[in-house]
Amino acid sequence: MTEKSNTLNIEVHHVTRIEGHGNIVVRAKDGVVEKVEWQVPEAPRFFEAMVRGRSWEDIQTIVSRICGICSVSHSLAAIKAIENAMGIQVSQQTDRLRILSHYAEYMESHILHAGYLVAPDLLGQKSVVPLAASHPDLVKTVIGLHRLGNEWMELLAGRMTHPVTFKPGGFSSLPSEAQLRDLQQRLVAGLPELEKLAQAVLSLADRLPAFTRDTEYIGLVDGQSYTFYHGAIGSTDGKETVPVRQFESVVNEYVSPQSTAKWAKWHRDSYAVGALARFNLNAAYLRPQAAKAAKAFGLKPKNCNPYFNTVAQLVESFQIVEHALEIIDAVLAAGVKSETPKVAPKAGEGTGAVEAPRGTLFHRYAFDEKGICLKANLCIPTNQNHANIQKDFEAFVPQIISRDPQEVRLLLEMLVRAYDPCVSCSTHFLDVKFV
């Protein structure tokens, strides 16, 4: 960093890849902010164009590859859209096991984010590696929980990344009752470990910057649960909900010259999706331990501090484990029944939405009578957050511009990281160029 005649230039450069190769650019002169930009120059991959001409049976295999971390969410959103287009009904068992698989992704993703990425920030380290020496117990807890998420996923989805058991209509293979009971035991054992992680973060919570900006939060709501899978689109700005099939009227995408990713706005110039949004919309339906964790952090709806997204992720980690235990109970009570999804393709258009760990994810496809995909529209959570990150920057930078440039840089990196745009995205912010 050089400071010439009170000019401050911060450029956090070419920092990452898909869903978040991001740059931060700040320019200020004599304490006056001249330019604040959150740029997204990721290499575009054109999935919406690439699925055209592919069979309905191959769609989830393709779109899963949009993101290695959210591959279950992408597969499920696609399958829901295909089922919607072709009028395919699934059994209650399939529904439950899909939600159970989806939670495995939450475990992997939230622990990765809170444990590997945010904890080092709070402890003043540049990565999780030095923590292995300074905080061995914490690292052990994080690795154990992450491993639990992976094994959970492998059992239900057939792999740790890019599921192979999901098909329109059902599953290609099912876990046995014994395997489900074993998973249940391990989840029970995981709860105290989660508690340890939450305590560790709680003891550092005062290091989360106190920045708030009134924001519109959007997510799925069903009026009766903390939903990640079913429901319509809700907003903290209004009581009305919008059916998933009309998602385009919510996201209002536009292309910004700063970005290869599309941006989104609904009632205001920008909105946020993700754990904090879900919490702000659905906190009333949290399970007991999740509610207790929220209370311990003083997290109450509506919270408008983006740095608290990480806390909301921890709260959700309890929620998914508690709900997973109930789901397994229900599946076992009914008995695991083998089912062979037998579905025939049909012409039509359909939409599917799920809450991915980073926020609401929408897929829409149209098919011809043979089930060949004619067109697709995919709306990804990280993209919906980009405009909001920009607005946060615009509000926050003037408040902190007089501080030490290193600190400004760190606070902005932490802000982007709080949105959890993607694993590499976040860590890449450590690679900073000062002009």
Next chain:
Amino acid sequence: MSNPRVAIFDFACCEGCQLQVVNLEEDILSLIALVDPVEWREAMSDHSDSYDIAIIEGSITRPEDVDRLKTIRERAKILIALGACATMGGINKLKNNFDLKEVRQAVYGAAAGMAHLNTEPTRALDEIVKVDFKVHGCPIDNRELGAIIRCLIMGKTPVIPTYPVCVECKKNEVVCRYEFNEICLGPVTRAGCGARCPSRGFWCFGCRGYAEEPNVAAASDVMDHYGKTVEDLKSRLTLFVGQQEFPP
């Protein structure tokens, strides 16, 4: 002798293969004891221009990627392609089936002309530079990666199966997907994954690329037996192996 210096880089991809490295959990620490990680943007802030082994994930889709890849090649003694995107272009190659102007139009509409949305046909690493070793799969199998790195460090050549997935599948005593009237790419796909997908009731979609010894005769026997043709295979073959020709 000092440990080999290892750097990890990524190009256009989903990052799932790097995630498999993270998924090694505790084992990653024992691997790190054998090597000296000097650059891994994903997990470290350090940056280095000098390394012995470069591990690269992702495909090449932009002119600036080509220059960066060539620079990495010049600096590295050993270059490893990590995952289908890097070894054969992977899912990104589907794009090459379309006119690229039209692809940009389809995704970005009127804004498609903006310079930063530029794209080129997808290429695998070895279409541009020499690749010393390929770790197959979408995603890779992290145990296989660990074994390969250990081999390379000991100066041995890692052994990757040249036979098709069907061989592993038969060992697992799985009912063949063709019995369910499905198209499975097992007969022509390189083994090494333990027939992961057929073992979970899903067809092989070819994520490890063509087997060197695909046993074409057996494959066409399977096709004949179940009344399928090579044409039936082709649509699914395009998913991961791009526009490569069907093996003779």
